[in-house]
Amino acid sequence: xxxMLDVSLEVRAEIGxxxxxxxxxxxxxxxxxxxxxxxxxxxxxxxxxxxxxFVGEETAVLAFAHAGCIPSxxxxxxxxQLQGAVRSITGDSPAPEAAGSDAPQAVPGGQAVLGITSGLxxxxxxxxxxxxxxxxxxxARPGTTGPGDDFLPLLIEQGxxxxxxxNEVPSVLPGWSVLLAGGxxxxxxxxxxxxxxxxxxxxxHQALSVTDGWRAAVNKTQRVxxxxxxxxxxxxxxxxxxxxxxxxxxxxxxxxxxxAMPLAGAPGA
Numbered sequence: 001x002x003x004m005l006d007v008s009l010e011v012r013a014e015i016g017x018x019x020x021x022x023x024x025x026x027x028x029x030x031x032x033x034x035x036x037x038x039x040x041x042x043x044x045x046x047x048x049x050x051x052x053x054f055v056g057e058e059t060a061v062l063a064f065a066h067a068g069c070i071p072s073x074x075x076x077x078x079x080x081q082l083q084g085a086v087r088s089i090t091g092d093s094p095a096p097e098a099a100g101s102d103a104p105q106a107v108p109g110g111q112a113v114l115g116i117t118s119g120l121x122x123x124x125x126x127x128x129x130x131x132x133x134x135x136x137x138x139x140a141r142p143g144t145t146g147p148g149d150d151f152l153p154l155l156i157e158q159g160x161x162x163x164x165x166x167n168e169v170p171s172v173l174p175g176w177s178v179l180l181a182g183g184x185x186x187x188x189x190x191x192x193x194x195x196x197x198x199x200x201x202x203x204x205h206q207a208l209s210v211t212d213g214w215r216a217a218v219n220k221t222q223r224v225x226x227x228x229x230x231x232x233x234x235x236x237x238x239x240x241x242x243x244x245x246x247x248x249x250x251x252x253x254x255x256x257x258x259x260a261m262p263l264a265g266a267p268g269a
Contacts, residue, residue, distance in 0.1 A: 006049065031044075036181055049066065113136050116131050119214070123167055129224050149231070170260045180218065183210075184207035187204065
């Protein structure tokens, strides 16, 4: 009997008492699993284990995670994000892009695509998991055609903070979160309109793999630092020390904003 399994009240409400009880008695609980967050093995007989229910528009998928990685939660995602998460959880996804590679996604309106690079940032002796966002072209304010670049002003209006010192941890941006499922990066989520469910601000074409070190850091902090800079400010850096140098330079030039975001489904998300 998997005594270490946690089924939260909100998960129980979604799956029903009968299914929840079957999980708790071991009828439907796995004998072992790969944690949906850190992707290392778990055993509900011996490891404190959370049930995590990913809910899309038409589909719901129940996954399992170490309780220390993520609590038992219902995580609302788009159907497309959910299908990507299913492929990661079941191992059916195509080969993911290399960690730290560029994974562009069209910005609403089609003005540019966003490139995201993952890396670890050292702040006051502690490694923080970070994502660096840089468009491939200037971003025009919706309803205008440019030629100015409004990428940073638009983000500041959303709550991102200008960075003057990269040795300070950015503050948490309410309502935003990072979707990590199957140990891979799927999306950066922003608040929905008029209090609705979160929607994707950035979404990977296919799940973006991250390094073991990055995953270990995010499991420790439960937060991801998001840095954003205009096109041409950061570039593709082959090493994390060069990436940090580029962030420092962008900050000194007044071309860097940042925010901290919890994992989707984690407390504060």
